[in-house]
Amino acid sequence: MHCQQLRVLxxxxxxxxxxxxxxxxxxxxxxENEPDCFKRALLKGHxxxxxxxxxxxxxxxxxxxxxxxGKWLQPGxxxxxxxxxxxxxxKEAEEETGLVNLKIIPKIFDIDIHTISARKEVPEHLHYxxxxxxxxxxxxxxxxxxxxxDIQWIMVNEIEKYNSEESILRMVKKIMLRQxxxxxxML
Numbered sequence: 001m002h003c004q005q006l007r008v009l010x011x012x013x014x015x016x017x018x019x020x021x022x023x024x025x026x027x028x029x030x031x032e033n034e035p036d037c038f039k040r041a042l043l044k045g046h047x048x049x050x051x052x053x054x055x056x057x058x059x060x061x062x063x064x065x066x067x068x069x070g071k072w073l074q075p076g077x078x079x080x081x082x083x084x085x086x087x088x089x090x091k092e093a094e095e096e097t098g099l100v101n102l103k104i105i106p107k108i109f110d111i112d113i114h115t116i117s118a119r120k121e122v123p124e125h126l127h128y129x130x131x132x133x134x135x136x137x138x139x140x141x142x143x144x145x146x147x148x149x150d151i152q153w154i155m156v157n158e159i160e161k162y163n164s165e166e167s168i169l170r171m172v173k174k175i176m177l178r179q180x181x182x183x184x185x186m187l
Contacts (some may be wrong), residue, residue, distance in 0.1 A: 003038075006047070006085055010055040013108040018172070019166075023111045028075070037128070047173030048164055049088030050076030051134045052109055052171050058179035060138065061172075062139040064096050065150040068119075072162040074171070078130065083084070083111045090133040097151055098143025102134050109133040110174065112167045128169070131171065141165075 003113055016023040022174045027047075052074050053062035063072040075096035079088045090104050110131040118124045141152040154162055156179065159172045 002110075003083065005083060006031055009085070009108050009130070010111075013111070015111070017170075020111055020170075022037055023113050026113060027111060027130075030128055033097070038083050039081050040078045041157075043123055044178045045128060046077055047079050047085060048127045048129045049052070049079060049085045050074050050131040051089045051093035051102075051104075052131055052175070053093055053099070053102070053134045053136050054175055055128055056135055058156065058175050060153045060155055061159065061175065062142075063152060063154055063159070064137065064148040067147055067149050070129055070184075074131070085130045086132055088186060089130070090134065093134050093136075096147055097136075098145070099136050099140050101137050103136075105133040105135070107132075110167070110171050111142050114167065165173050 007028065009029075010034050012026055013024065015024050031037050031047070032044065036046075038047050040046055054060065062075070065071070066073050075093045076089065077092040077096075079085060082088050082091075086104055090102060093102055094100055108130055112129045112131065114127055114129065116125055116127055116135055124134075136147060138153055144151055156172055156175050159168060
């Protein structure tokens, strides 16, 4: 029962490519087999929640420069026992950007499984990342947290200058499709 809400979200999510289909199957299996999947203490891996924040026109997204990793990434983090992963993504978005006028789309936007390198007493492990689309007001000011060194609104078509990882570019592609639909409705 601990994973029912996530299971429903995953079953309602239709991956757009084979990579995400494989991620979906692996995440479902992981959640079914690991009662502590939402806890950071599960050292082989755990569920995380991320926020892909965009403006209302889908033309810009927010990236934070992660202090520990030294990369531009979408906000996100550990569930720490919280089983409502959309709530986790929203909380992380607020904490890492200072933005509070956020509108979350309560369906999965993207999923990813990535390896986190060993650090101090924590061994190498996997993040089973559930990503949500969040719409924000560009005029609202940022507040940099201790986890970041910078935060920026970045034009979606310029993201590759900041991060060219496949999982980021996959989300950008999805946003560009939505942006095209927004423009189409305006014509």
